Amino acid sequence: MIFKLSPSAGHPLYSQVVQQVRHAIETAVLRDGDVLPGIRTLAQELMVSPNTIAKAYSELEHAGLLDLRHGSGAYVMAKRRLKSRAEQIRAAQERVQVLVEGLHADGFSDEEIQRMFAAELFFDTSPESKP
Amino acid sequence: MNEGLAIETNVLTKQYGQVRAVNQLSLRVPREQITAFLGRNGAGKSTTIKMLLAITSPSSGTGWVLGKIIRDASQNREMRRDVAYVVEDKQVYSYMTVEQMIRFARSFYADWQNEKESRLLKQFQLPLRQKVKALSKGMRTKLALLLALARQPQLLILDEPSEGLDPVSIEELLQEIINAASSGVTVFFSSHQISEVERIADRVCIIDHGHLRVDTSLDAIRREYRRITLSFDGNAPPISPSFPGVQQIKTSGRQIALLARESADAVVELARDMHPTSVEVTPVDLREVFLETVKES
Numbered sequence: 001m002i003f004k005l006s007p008s009a010g011h012p013l014y015s016q017v018v019q020q021v022r023h024a025i026e027t028a029v030l031r032d033g034d035v036l037p038g039i040r041t042l043a044q045e046l047m048v049s050p051n052t053i054a055k056a057y058s059e060l061e062h063a064g065l066l067d068l069r070h071g072s073g074a075y076v077m078a079k080r081r082l083k084s085r086a087e088q089i090r091a092a093q094e095r096v097q098v099l100v101e102g103l104h105a106d107g108f109s110d111e112e113i114q115r116m117f118a119a120e121l122f123f124d125t126s127p128e129s130k131p
Numbered sequence: 132m133n134e135g136l137a138i139e140t141n142v143l144t145k146q147y148g149q150v151r152a153v154n155q156l157s158l159r160v161p162r163e164q165i166t167a168f169l170g171r172n173g174a175g176k177s178t179t180i181k182m183l184l185a186i187t188s189p190s191s192g193t194g195w196v197l198g199k200i201i202r203d204a205s206q207n208r209e210m211r212r213d214v215a216y217v218v219e220d221k222q223v224y225s226y227m228t229v230e231q232m233i234r235f236a237r238s239f240y241a242d243w244q245n246e247k248e249s250r251l252l253k254q255f256q257l258p259l260r261q262k263v264k265a266l267s268k269g270m271r272t273k274l275a276l277l278l279a280l281a282r283q284p285q286l287l288i289l290d291e292p293s294e295g296l297d298p299v300s301i302e303e304l305l306q307e308i309i310n311a312a313s314s315g316v317t318v319f320f321s322s323h324q325i326s327e328v329e330r331i332a333d334r335v336c337i338i339d340h341g342h343l344r345v346d347t348s349l350d351a352i353r354r355e356y357r358r359i360t361l362s363f364d365g366n367a368p369p370i371s372p373s374f375p376g377v378q379q380i381k382t383s384g385r386q387i388a389l390l391a392r393e394s395a396d397a398v399v400e401l402a403r404d405m406h407p408t409s410v411e412v413t414p415v416d417l418r419e420v421f422l423e424t425v426k427e428s
Contacts, residue, residue: 007329010357010414012350040313044306049165049333050313119411 001030003046013048017056018063025065025078026085036066036074132195137162137286137317138183140194145178145187145341152178154341155192160319160334165312167332168321171425175341176321177218180290184216197286215284217275217292225264229257229274236278248281254303268295280307287311289320293327305331329417339425349417356415357395361387361407368405375401379423390415390423 001024005016024030036042039057043050057074060066067075103113133139138160145153153175160166170176181187183196185207194201199210224232233252237243252259255273258266266274272295279287287308293301305327312318322328328335329349337345361367367387370380376398379390387407391398399410 005330007326007349008414008416010353012353013330014350040310043309043313047302047305047309047330049331050309051164051333115411118413 001036003042005046005048013052014055014059017046017053018059021056021060021065021076022063025076026089028078028086030076030078032076032078034076036076038073132198133159134198135161136195138194138196138319140179140183141192143179143182143192143194144190145175145182146190151341153182153189153338156338156341156343158194158336158343159346160317160336162317163312163315164333165308165318165320165331166334166336167328168319168336168338169323169325169328169421170321170338174338174425176338177290179338180216180218180288180321183288184211184214184218186218213285214288215279215282215286216288216290217272217279218288218290226262228260228262229266230259232263232274233278233281237281240282242283244281244283248277251277251280251307255300269297269300272296273300276304276307280311283314284316286317286319289318291321291323293322293324301327325418325421335417337421337424344424345420352417352420353414355391355393355395356420357391357398358413358415358419359389359391359395359398359402360411360413361389361402361405362409362411363387363405363407370405374398390419 001021003017003020005013007013009016011019021030021036030036036057037045039050039053043053046053057066057068060074061068065077067077100113103116108116136159138158140156140158142155142157143153144151144155152173156175156179158179168176168179178187182189183194183201185201185204188202196210197213199206201207201210224235227235233248237245237248255270255277257270257274257277263271263274272292276289276292279289289308292304292308296304301324308318308320309331332349334348335345335352336343363385365385367382367385370382370387372380374380374389376391376394377389378392381388389398389402395412399412402410
């Protein structure tokens with residue numbers, strides 16, 4: 001999968017990795033049995049400390065989304081219910097789209113809308129962003 | 132002395148005449164992590180590193196590197212077996228060719244990795260037959276890096292390793308730092324390149340005028356440092372300079388900007404008592420943290 005990390009985004013890099021893997025599983029970009037690169041390989045590819053990847057992988061293992069036992073790689077564990085999750089995300093995306101269109105119609109710029117979303121989300125520390 | 136630390140100093144001080152280059156520095160560098168050492172020119176980074184490596188002796192205070200006390204000559208020799216370093220004035224034997232230099236270094240270390248040597252040699256495109264003194268600054272840095280990385284050190288200390296390197300070479304250097312760290316090597320490096328530090332470091336120490344000013348993890352900066360901008364209907368009300376949890380306060384017209392080091396939520400709660408018309412919270416990146424820390428006050 002393709003990761004996009006932002007060092008200055010205000011979230012630890014490891015939690016960005018966790019979130020992106022979660023999202024990829026939820027949207028079926030990653031499926032049961034897929035293999036993610038080893039810690040060294042992914043750290044070099046993303047130019048981050050290997051500890052960042054190790055921490056992300058161990059959190060994903062803890063959440064039951066990754067199997068690290070084999071030693072040879074990180075196996076994705078994605079069981080049922082994920083399809084419905086993908087549909088939920090699609091439905092939510094549509095709601096956001098309607099909301100954004102409404103705000104555009106009221107004359108708000110993209111930047112203003114982005115700021116409103118950011119302000120709403122910033123203090124809503126989701127479980128992923130906790131240590 | 133703490134076993135979990137690769138480097139520990141206790142009020143380490145270096146005085147040059149009237150100038151305290153390093154002032155009561157108490158540094159803690161955990162094992163198996165990448166720690167960046169930031170500071171302006173002349174802040175005391177190189178002097179600190181030279182004291183750690185016993186190239187310079189401290190005026191007072193002490194320190195341990197891999198559990199070996201830095202002021203003891205015999206412990207020093209032991210320490211150097213497990214520490215590889217690349218420092219500013221690299222004491223390489225300039226009359227030798229690159230090839231002779233590598234062969235010379237290889238003879239000292241039983242655990243020299245020939246495979247790594249040839250891989251780095253190829254990657255860095257070092258001219259084997261050229262004399263070391265005829266190498267460009269970037270090439271000399273690459274040679275020093277090869278000599279440091281071809282060993283299997285426990286600790287890698289780099290003083291401004293990316294200085295004089297072109298962008299492609301910097302990328303290669305960072306890859307090698309990550310590669311070493313993946314094998315469990317502790318890395319301590321000083322740098323001016325904030326963007327590279329922000330990506331690869333686990334921790335950052337900022338030194339200014341010889342004092343340690345910041346010692347934290349990059350995760351903590353991302354999670355906790357916030358810029359909080361308050362806007363008001365009229366002129367911004369006066370604000371106590373000792374606002375709890377706030378490192379810096381700037382007032383301009385109808386706005387107040389706060390830099391929160393921790394618990395931004397609590398700061399926002401307190402700030403709401405001032406009845407601002409809007410509160411905006413944005414993350415703070417390492418560049419801002421660095422500039423705010425070393426700015427002349």
